[in-house]
Amino acid sequence: MSEVNSFIYKTTKNEGMYLYVLDECDFSEVPEEIMKKFPHPEFVFELSLSEERPLAQENVVKVLENLKTLGFHLQMPPRDKEVIRTFPTRDELEALKSEDQ
Numbered sequence: 001m002s003e004v005n006s007f008i009y010k011t012t013k014n015e016g017m018y019l020y021v022l023d024e025c026d027f028s029e030v031p032e033e034i035m036k037k038f039p040h041p042e043f044v045f046e047l048s049l050s051e052e053r054p055l056a057q058e059n060v061v062k063v064l065e066n067l068k069t070l071g072f073h074l075q076m077p078p079r080d081k082e083v084i085r086t087f088p089t090r091d092e093l094e095a096l097k098s099e100d101q
Contacts, residue, residue: 003048004064006073009041016077018044022067029071038074 009019019038054060058075066073
């Protein structure tokens with residue numbers, strides 16, 4: 001597959017969320033519901049995408065497919081597994097309760 005030029009935007013409302021579009025400042029293919037969650041897009045950079053060059057956070061094939069079929073790609077923020085792990089399990093909570101008594 002040849003290279004595809006994309007323009008990548010971020011929003012301050014949702015850290016880690018990025019929007020890829022094919023034409024600079026053209027959000028006409030992006031559904032209104034998504035744009036409501038992506039107010040005031042800030043240009044990050046232009047990037048040539050190719051199946052031969054992987055992306056750090058996304059599957060480049062999926063990004064290319066979404067750009068081709070939808071006209072955009074929305075990259076969601078990564079889930080922070082460390083934050084999830086900081087919550088105690090039910091057993092840990094029970095053990096803490098037992099220690100307090």
